[in-house]
Amino acid sequence: MFDKVSQALALMREAFEDAQTGTANMACRDLAGEVDAAQKVINAAAAVQVLRVAQYAARDEEQDGTGRWVEVEHGLGHVSEFASDCFGPMLAMGSVAASRRVDTAAVLAAKLPATLAAMAAGDLDSWRATIIATELAEASVTSCAAVEALIFPTVLEEAPGAVTKRVRRVLGRIDADALRAKAAKERLTRFVRAYPSTVPGLTSWVASIPTADSAACWAAIDDLAHRAHGDDPARTLEQCRADAMVDLMLRNVTVTTTVTVMVPVQTVTTDEPEGSLERDLLVSGQPDGGGANGAGRGHRNPLANTNDFGQPTPDPNPLIEPTWTQICAMGYEIPGIGVIGGDIVAAILDRFDTRIARALLDETTGVVIETATTAYLPNQAMRRFIQQRDGHCRFPGCNRGAKRCEPDHIIPFSRGGPTAIWNLASLCKHHHRVKHDAGWTLTMTPDGHCTWTDPHHRQYATHPVNHHELAA
Numbered sequence: 001m002f003d004k005v006s007q008a009l010a011l012m013r014e015a016f017e018d019a020q021t022g023t024a025n026m027a028c029r030d031l032a033g034e035v036d037a038a039q040k041v042i043n044a045a046a047a048v049q050v051l052r053v054a055q056y057a058a059r060d061e062e063q064d065g066t067g068r069w070v071e072v073e074h075g076l077g078h079v080s081e082f083a084s085d086c087f088g089p090m091l092a093m094g095s096v097a098a099s100r101r102v103d104t105a106a107v108l109a110a111k112l113p114a115t116l117a118a119m120a121a122g123d124l125d126s127w128r129a130t131i132i133a134t135e136l137a138e139a140s141v142t143s144c145a146a147v148e149a150l151i152f153p154t155v156l157e158e159a160p161g162a163v164t165k166r167v168r169r170v171l172g173r174i175d176a177d178a179l180r181a182k183a184a185k186e187r188l189t190r191f192v193r194a195y196p197s198t199v200p201g202l203t204s205w206v207a208s209i210p211t212a213d214s215a216a217c218w219a220a221i222d223d224l225a226h227r228a229h230g231d232d233p234a235r236t237l238e239q240c241r242a243d244a245m246v247d248l249m250l251r252n253v254t255v256t257t258t259v260t261v262m263v264p265v266q267t268v269t270t271d272e273p274e275g276s277l278e279r280d281l282l283v284s285g286q287p288d289g290g291g292a293n294g295a296g297r298g299h300r301n302p303l304a305n306t307n308d309f310g311q312p313t314p315d316p317n318p319l320i321e322p323t324w325t326q327i328c329a330m331g332y333e334i335p336g337i338g339v340i341g342g343d344i345v346a347a348i349l350d351r352f353d354t355r356i357a358r359a360l361l362d363e364t365t366g367v368v369i370e371t372a373t374t375a376y377l378p379n380q381a382m383r384r385f386i387q388q389r390d391g392h393c394r395f396p397g398c399n400r401g402a403k404r405c406e407p408d409h410i411i412p413f414s415r416g417g418p419t420a421i422w423n424l425a426s427l428c429k430h431h432h433r434v435k436h437d438a439g440w441t442l443t444m445t446p447d448g449h450c451t452w453t454d455p456h457h458r459q460y461a462t463h464p465v466n467h468h469e470l471a472a
Contacts, residue, residue, distance in 0.1 A: 005048070012041065040122025047119035050126070054109030057083035057102050061439070077110030079103060082438040085431070089396035089452070089460040095430075098397065107133040111141050114148040123156050128163050135167040138182040143175040150174075221245050378407050378419055386424055391465040394442075394450050395431035402426040408435065410444050422446045 015038075023031060058078045059071045074080075079102055088098030108116050108129060115132050118124035132155070136144050150170050155163045172179050192207040209217070224247065225240035235243070378386065387402040405426040411417030425444055427435060434440050439455035448464035 008041075008045070039125065043119050043122045043125050046126040046129075047116055050105045050108050050116065050119065050129075053083075053087060053102055053105035056080075056086070057106055075110075077106050079106050082434055085395070085434045085438060085440075086454055086456070088398075089454070090458065092397070094397045094399060095395075103137070104130050104133045107137050111139070111144040112136065112148060114145075114152055118152065118156065123153075128155065128158075128160055131160055131163050132167055135164065135171060135182070136178075138185060139171060139175055139178040143171070143178055146174045147171055220248060224248065378424060382419075382421060382424070383407060385421055386426055388467075389421070389448050389464045390426040392426065393428040393431055394425045394462050395427065395434065396452055396460040396462055398428060398431055400428040404428065406432065408432055410442055422448075425450060 019034070054076055057080050058074050058076050060074060060078075060080045061069050062072045064070050084095065084098040084102045087093070087102060088095055091098065091101070093101065108119075112129075112133060115124065115129050119126065119129050132151075136147060139147065147167060147170050151163075151166055155166060158166065168179070186208075187210055190207075190209050192205065192209075195204045195206070197204045221241055221244045224244035225237060228240040228244060229235060229237050232240075386407050390402045390405075392398065392402055393400045393405050405428050407424040408427040409417045409419070410423050410425055413419065417423050422444065425442065425448075435442055441453045442450060444450045450462045452460045452462070454460070
């Protein structure tokens with residue numbers, strides 16, 4: 001099987017080389033024909049991938065009577081807890097997208113043979129197949145077969161929106177209970193998410209909420225927006241709606257912000273800085289012997305600038321306190337929101353109660369400098385360091401913010417792993433379990449670069465936040 005896929009890939013590479021030679025002797029009809037043929041190949045390849053993903057997800061690793069870990073087949077439609085964690089990094093997908101890909105594959109392989117066959121024949125693309133699988137996820141095998149019999153071959157000629165309407169309409173006639181079950185399940189998956197916008201200084205919000213609540217919210221926003229538009233016609237109605245939503249959300253709430261100023265330093269000292277900025281983050285050195293991967297890399301020791309009695313000596317590279325003007329001129333990142341300019345920072349500082357904190361950066365790498373403790377749990381200063389260094393969960397593709405994660409010992413504390421920055425990484429609850437229960441291994445360099453190895457020996461790297469780049 002693998003040889004066949006490799007041969008198909010080689011043939012497509014040859015086809016690409018042929019396409020690069022030019023179109024001098026080809027009519028437009030022939031060019032269009034090759035576009036259609038290429039799409040059929042893509043569709044067929046997607047069908048192969050779907051089936052293999054579903055077959056992989058149908059297996060779990062379980063301990064047998066002797067304590068050995070063995071693969072247990074549960075049949076198509078079963079989804080192993082950690083299946084998406086294998087495919088997310090492999091396919092360069094986020095955790096949510098990878099989970100959806102696995103769930104969709106399981107439905108297609110277990111309940112929708114006609115849909116999968118249409119993909120394999122090259123007639124149906126993965127996007128429309130995903131729509132069909134999503135709409136029929138809660139339907140029985142019998143209902144799925146009845147729906148497929150009524151929607152094919154018509155859906156092969158329809159756009160995605162029309163496919164959605166057709167499948168939903170047919171399912172409502174055949175199995176109204178399944179349609180209601182799907183609606184009830186989707187109500188449980190309501191969400192609000194925020195993403196960095198493609199426009200600097202803006203953030204995109206996406207929400208999925210029950211229709212009744214949505215209607216009430218929209219009415220409140222729209223009413224306030226129309227009144228504001230009447231008072232200030234210079235603003236568009238769309239702008240007024242955006243402003244109205246913010247005003248409604250911030251009524252009767254108290255917001256406190258913290259601005260962390262990243263200060264590059266050449267040599268870390270034990271001096272306690274003086275000045276107007278609060279020093280939140282403590283600094284100490286790393287024991288000899290390197291990072292959590294045992295690489296033995298050296299690291300600058302802050303005790304190097306002390307005398308025989310451990311008292312600090314004058315620092316040849318003193319810290320320079322940024323002025324308020326400089327703070328407002330810098331670029332900043334709000335985790336999960338994006339990088340914002342100094343003028344927006346100034347507006348935030350003016351509007352909300354603001355606390356100023358400082359983190360020390362390695363001058364070369366832009367990574368926050370570390371600290372350590374002998375206790376099992378990291379102290380608050382260490383947690384802030386880890387959050388600033390990692391930014392989010394350190395599993396490949398996971399974007400859960402570091403503040404919503406827990407520091408995890410890379411070398412377990414029970415095996416002598418210290419509670420030190422170079423041995424702690426931010427992991428969400430799920431990927432903490434992946435590290436400990438799913439056959440993955442994790443190593444990390446002293447400066448925070450992680451290497452994950454999956455159960456099949458593929459390796460993936462994740463890197464600490466480079467605050468130099470964010471401020472550029």
